[in-house]
Amino acid sequence: xxxxxxxxxxxSVANIDRIKNVADIIKSKKKNSIKIVVVVSAMAGVTNxxxxxxxxxxxxxxNEEYDVLLxxxxxxxxxxxxxxxxxxxxKARSMLAWQIPIVxxxxxxxxxxxxxxxxxxxxxxxxxxVVIVPGFQGISEQMKISTIGRGGxxxxxxxxxxxxxxxxxxxxTDVEGIFTTNPQICNEAKKIExxxxxxxxxxxxxxxxxxxxxxxxxxxxxxxxIFVKSTFSPEKSGTQILSDDKISYNKVITGVAYTNxxxxxxxxxxxDKPGVxxxxxxxxxxxxxxxxxxxxxxxxxxKKTDVTFTVKRDDMPKAKNIINELKKNIDYDDLLTDAKxxxxxxxxxxxxxxxxxxxxxxxxxxxxxxxxxxISTSEIRISVLVNDKNVELAVKTxxxxxxxx
Amino acid sequence: xxxxxxxxxxxSVANIDRIKNVADIIKSKKKNSIKIVVVVSAMAGVTNxxxxxxxxxxxxxxNEEYDVLLxxxxxxxxxxxxxxxxxxxxKARSMLAWQIPIVxxxxxxxxxxxxxxxxxxxxxxxxxxVVIVPGFQGISEQMKISTIGRGGxxxxxxxxxxxxxxxxxxxxTDVEGIFTTNPQICNEAKKIExxxxxxxxxxxxxxxxxxxxxxxxxxxxxxxxIFVKSTFSPEKSGTQILSDDKISYNKVITGVAYTNxxxxxxxxxxxDKPGVxxxxxxxxxxxxxxxxxxxxxxxxxxKKTDVTFTVKRDDMPKAKNIINELKKNIDYDDLLTDAKxxxxxxxxxxxxxxxxxxxxxxxxxxxxxxxxxxISTSEIRISVLVNDKNVELAVKTxxxxxxxx
Numbered sequence: 117x118x119x120x121x122x123x124x125x126x127x128s129v130a131n132i133d134r135i136k137n138v139a140d141i142i143k144s145k146k147k148n149s150i151k152i153v154v155v156v157s158a159m160a161g162v163t164n165x166x167x168x169x170x171x172x173x174x175x176x177x178x179n180e181e182y183d184v185l186l187x188x189x190x191x192x193x194x195x196x197x198x199x200x201x202x203x204x205x206x207k208a209r210s211m212l213a214w215q216i217p218i219v220x221x222x223x224x225x226x227x228x229x230x231x232x233x234x235x236x237x238x239x240x241x242x243x244x245x246v247v248i249v250p251g252f253q254g255i256s257e258q259m260k261i262s263t264i265g266r267g268g269x270x271x272x273x274x275x276x277x278x279x280x281x282x283x284x285x286x287x288x289t290d291v292e293g294i295f296t297t298n299p300q301i302c303n304e305a306k307k308i309e310x311x312x313x314x315x316x317x318x319x320x321x322x323x324x325x326x327x328x329x330x331x332x333x334x335x336x337x338x339x340x341x342i343f344v345k346s347t348f349s350p351e352k353s354g355t356q357i358l359s360d361d362k363i364s365y366n367k368v369i370t371g372v373a374y375t376n377x378x379x380x381x382x383x384x385x386x387x388d389k390p391g392v393x394x395x396x397x398x399x400x401x402x403x404x405x406x407x408x409x410x411x412x413x414x415x416x417x418x419k420k421t422d423v424t425f426t427v428k429r430d431d432m433p434k435a436k437n438i439i440n441e442l443k444k445n446i447d448y449d450d451l452l453t454d455a456k457x458x459x460x461x462x463x464x465x466x467x468x469x470x471x472x473x474x475x476x477x478x479x480x481x482x483x484x485x486x487x488x489x490x491i492s493t494s495e496i497r498i499s500v501l502v503n504d505k506n507v508e509l510a511v512k513t514x515x516x517x518x519x520x521x
Numbered sequence: 522x523x524x525x526x527x528x529x530x531x532x533s534v535a536n537i538d539r540i541k542n543v544a545d546i547i548k549s550k551k552k553n554s555i556k557i558v559v560v561v562s563a564m565a566g567v568t569n570x571x572x573x574x575x576x577x578x579x580x581x582x583x584n585e586e587y588d589v590l591l592x593x594x595x596x597x598x599x600x601x602x603x604x605x606x607x608x609x610x611x612k613a614r615s616m617l618a619w620q621i622p623i624v625x626x627x628x629x630x631x632x633x634x635x636x637x638x639x640x641x642x643x644x645x646x647x648x649x650x651v652v653i654v655p656g657f658q659g660i661s662e663q664m665k666i667s668t669i670g671r672g673g674x675x676x677x678x679x680x681x682x683x684x685x686x687x688x689x690x691x692x693x694t695d696v697e698g699i700f701t702t703n704p705q706i707c708n709e710a711k712k713i714e715x716x717x718x719x720x721x722x723x724x725x726x727x728x729x730x731x732x733x734x735x736x737x738x739x740x741x742x743x744x745x746x747i748f749v750k751s752t753f754s755p756e757k758s759g760t761q762i763l764s765d766d767k768i769s770y771n772k773v774i775t776g777v778a779y780t781n782x783x784x785x786x787x788x789x790x791x792x793d794k795p796g797v798x799x800x801x802x803x804x805x806x807x808x809x810x811x812x813x814x815x816x817x818x819x820x821x822x823x824k825k826t827d828v829t830f831t832v833k834r835d836d837m838p839k840a841k842n843i844i845n846e847l848k849k850n851i852d853y854d855d856l857l858t859d860a861k862x863x864x865x866x867x868x869x870x871x872x873x874x875x876x877x878x879x880x881x882x883x884x885x886x887x888x889x890x891x892x893x894x895x896i897s898t899s900e901i902r903i904s905v906l907v908n909d910k911n912v913e914l915a916v917k918t919x920x921x922x923x924x925x926x
Contacts, residue, residue: 132577166597172537173601174608181607184615185600188593192571195590196578202586203579210589214619215664259620 119241120145121285123155123251123273128288128347129193130160139200141288141350142246146206151241153280155251155273156197158189179224183253183263187213190250190269198248208246211237213253213261218272222256226265229254229272232279241280249276270331278338285335285342286354289326292346293355294319296520297372301508304521309353311370312360318463318497319373332357360465368473369464369518372511376458378408379432380489380501381425381439385449388421395446396423399438405431409459409492409501420449424490426501429455457489458507461499462514474498480517486510524646525550526690528560528656528678533693533752534598535565544605546693546755547651551611556646558685560656560678561602563594584629588658588668592618595655595674603653613651616642618658618666623677627661631670634659634677637684646685654681675736683743690740690747691759692732697751698760699724699731701925702777706913709926714758716775717765723868723902724778737762765870773878774869774923777916781863783813784837785894785906786830786844790854793826800851801828804843810836814864814897814906825854829895831906834860862894863912866904867919879903885922891915 122142129135146152157163166185170177194210201208216236220227240247251269256262264271270287277285292307294316299305311319313336320329326344335342335357345354386392397407410425427435432455439451467473477498481488486509490501502510515521527547534540551557562568571590575582599615606613621641625632645652656674661667669676675692682690697712699721704710716724718741722734731749740747740762750759791797802812815830832840837860844856872878882903886893891914895906907915920926 132574135578169537169597169601170604173540173605176608178604178607181600181604181615184617185597185604188596188600191593191596192574192590195586195593196574199575199583199586199590200578202583203581210586212589212666261617 119151119153119280119282121153121155121273121277121280121282122288123269123286124157124288124347125269125290126157126160126163127290129156129197132196134347135193135196135200138197138288138347139204139206141347142201143204143206146246152246153237153241153276153282154197154246154248155269155276156190156193156248157251157269158186159193162189162192180260183224183261186263187250187253187261190252194248194250198246201246201248206246207244208248209240210248210250211240212250214255214259216249218249218254218275220254220256220262220264222258222260222262224262227254227256227262229264229275232275234279237276237280265330267328270328271334274331274335274338274340274342277340278334282340285340287327287342287344288347288350289344290347291326291344292349292352293344294326294357294371296370297511297515298374302372302512302515304512304515306520308355308370310356310358310363312363312465313357314360314496315370315463315465316357318461318494319371327357363465365464365466365469367464367519368466368470369462369520370466371463372460372514372518372520373463374458374460374507374511376504376507377429378426378457378459378501379429379435379453379455380457381427381432381435382452383423383439383446383448383450384452385420386423387447388419392446393423396439396442397425399442400427400435403434403438405435405438409490409499411490411492426457426459426490454489456504457501458504459499459501460507460510460514461497462518463497465496467498468495476517477514480513481510484509484513486513524556524558524685524687526558526560526678526682526685526687527693528674528691529562529693529752530674530695531562531565531568532695534561534602537601539752540598540601540605543602543693543752544609544611546752547606548609548611551651557651558642558646558681558687559602559651559653560674560681561595561598561653562656562674563591564598567594567597585665588629588666591668592655592658592666595657599653599655603651606651606653611651612649613653614645615653615655616645617655619660619664621654623654623659623680625659625661625667625669627663627665627667629667632659632661632667634669634680637680639684639686642681642685672733675733676739679736679740679743679745679747682745683739687745690745692747692749693752693755694731694749695752696731696749697754697757698749699762699776701775702916702920703779707777707917707920709917709920711925713760713775715761715763715768717768717870718762719765719901720775720868720870721762723866723899724776732762768870770869770871770874772869772924773871773875774867774925775871776868777865777919777923777925778868779863779865779912779916781909781912782834783831783862783864783906784834784840784858784860785862786832786837786840787857788828788844788851788853788855789857790825791828792852793824797851798828801844801847802830804847805832805840808839808843810840810843814895814904816895816897831862831864831895859894861909862906863909864904864906865912865915865919866902867923868902869923870901872901872903881922882919885918886915889914889918891918
């Protein structure tokens with residue numbers, strides 16, 4: 117191994133003691149004479165505090181100045197960590213986005229990284245420095261600071277790893293890795309050793325957040341191997357994220373994920389004619405309401421149908437209002453809503469080659485008297501909507517049936 | 522008037538409401554279509570907080586990273602103020618040191634500004650932007666952040682004013698200007714309308730701090746006219762600092778200043794021979810103890826003399842130890858110390874052309890039974906050391922006698 121990128125999130129650098137702990141992790145790694153670039157987030161709470169300050173000034177605070185403001189948070193962590201390493205006898209230096217530079221598309225608040233000048237970083241790596249890079253920030257071609265969205269330090273780490281052609285990219289967080297399901301509701305949850313980019317994308321969009329989805333996509337596109345590890349138990353192996361052709365699947369599914377912030381809306385007796393689906397979903401989309409699962413039953417007499425879909429629980433009142441407004445344009449008999457539903461999913465690249473997975477899932481749930489409200493599937497995922505009260509039992513049952521215990 | 526520089530210190534931007542107040546001051550000035558550059562300090566408390574963080578990491582925190590760390594404070598204020606102006610409908614943008622650039626000598630923690638690229642600033646001034654520049658920060662020719670010492674925002678303001686050939690440089694602070702003496706101990710203190718660079722330098726080294734001395738010197742060398750004004754009563758005229766040839770002195774003295782952190786040390790019966798003064802003061806200097814007033818009486822028999830000098834009260838124990846150590850090399854009979862002494866000074870360029878000022882001062886103090894312990898003078902200043910308990914009376918008496926009431 118030659119070059120690695122290590123990324124530490126906000127909770128990992130939340131205070132001076134934790135920064136010292138991070139410096140120790142880096143120092144012990146540095147012993148093996150590898151080149152190390154460290155990407156850091158702002159100390160936990162700092163970004164929110166800066167954000168609040170901008171809001172106290174204006175609800176429409178300038179996007180350009182927002183980026184100047186928020187990027188200071190990562191600058192502080194970089195300087196503190198670099199100073200801490202130097203204090204521990206490790207050659208180190210911070211390199212801010214403009215010093216490297218990390219060049220972005222230039223959009224403010226939510227930009228994308230175009231390039232990272234690896235030459236300037238290697239100049240110091242070759243002199244045996246540990247280089248500390250603030251995450252989340254870049255500069256535009258017009259030399260303005262532009263940030264890459266909340267949680268953007270993951271994207272910075274992946275972009276730096278790609279630019280340096282690093283051997284690995286280690287994402288340090290407050291959990292030991294990615295688990296087969298949430299250990300808090302299922303004691304039998306196990307840490308996953310290897311998981312594919314596709315699977316982690318399905319898992320994280322289903323609530324198992326350890327890394328920003330767009331960063332996983334970027335890692336996948338550039339084939340950057342990622343290791344998710346715990347800052348608080350760095351000696352443990354963590355979870356490796358890599359392409360599925362490098363994983364031999366001995367299990368049908370990799371994990372059981374769930375969300376508990378869904379709500380279900382059903383329009384009963386919608387007149388079944390072309391364009392009706394569009395008439396329902398366009399106004400919701402216009403109001404930035406994200407629609408997840410959609411089910412439409414074929415009507416017996418081909419004249420009327422029922423349409424069911426799910427939205428985030430927070431969006432439910434807004435969605436209901438819009439649907440009530442629609443009554444003028446769309447003819448439906450009744451509107452039913454249920455804010456106490458959750459989505460339970462099984463995810464696994466292994467299911468592609470194993471038929472009967474869906475049946476096995478439905479059968480297992482039925483054996484526990486869990487009613488399935490809605491079903492949706494992708495190539496490597498099957499999701500069902502159940503009543504909130506059944507979530508824990510559903511997760512435990514599926515975890516056991518698919519031999520993840 | 523065409524171009525002005527306005528500088529706001531830490532207390533002026535201490536919280537969001539104060540930043541809004543500063544934006545209002547700038548906005549009302551901007552009405553007259555002048556070009557405005559604003560230099561800001563970090564919000565009060567921020568620099569100390571960052572400084573504490575660095576100390577919590579290491580007593581010998583890296584100077585380079587210290588500069589990266591501390592410069593974030595002014596970056597935050599710049600972004601908030603710029604965003605606030607934009608919110609109030611004023612075209613504004615922040616320009617950080619590296620964006621301008623402001624180039625320093627490159628030394629860390631206490632650098633000096635070499636140049637300010639006025640072209641990049643004028644580019645935006647010409648497009649009618651208010652440009653917000655963080656004080657205290659610059660970059661070296663090696664593209665590293667280097668700060669210019671605590672209180673360095675004054676120096677930044679003067680350097681920017683010089684580079685832009687600004688018509689004036691306004692220093693906004695929490696007092697209404699420079700007073701003939703401290704209003705807290707003398708009700709009759711009046712605001713000074715005009716004061717020379719030399720006088721303000723004498724005043725500020727004597728405790729009347731409104732501006733960093735090195736910044737006044739820089740303003741004097743470059744003939745930058747300064748207006749000291751209050752952020753909280755911006756409508757008031759404040760105090761103008763300019764060269765003495767532009768002031769017509771109708772009063773003999775301009776102000777009465779005092780310090781109350783002095784201590785007096787006397788060596789009794791020192792053998793009077795060449796080299797003895799050096800033998801006393803060299804070891805004190807080596808230990809960074811600043812000596813202020815020095816008096817040596819001629820001895821009656823030309824064999825023994827008494828040497829008196831003052832140091833800062835905090836340095837007194839250290840100085841006493843050094844002098845005790847000296848006993849081995851220097852022959853003296855006794856060591857007397859007094860930590861309850863204060864220096865009272867009259868300052869005024871007018872005294873150059875008025876003889877008898879010293880006599881008038883000593884006579885006035887004597888009439889109040891105030892004993893003078895030590896005397897020292899410069900061209901535009903006469904200082905006397907008195908017992909702490911006499912300070913207030915001495916200041917009031919001199920303020921009245923020299924017609925400042």
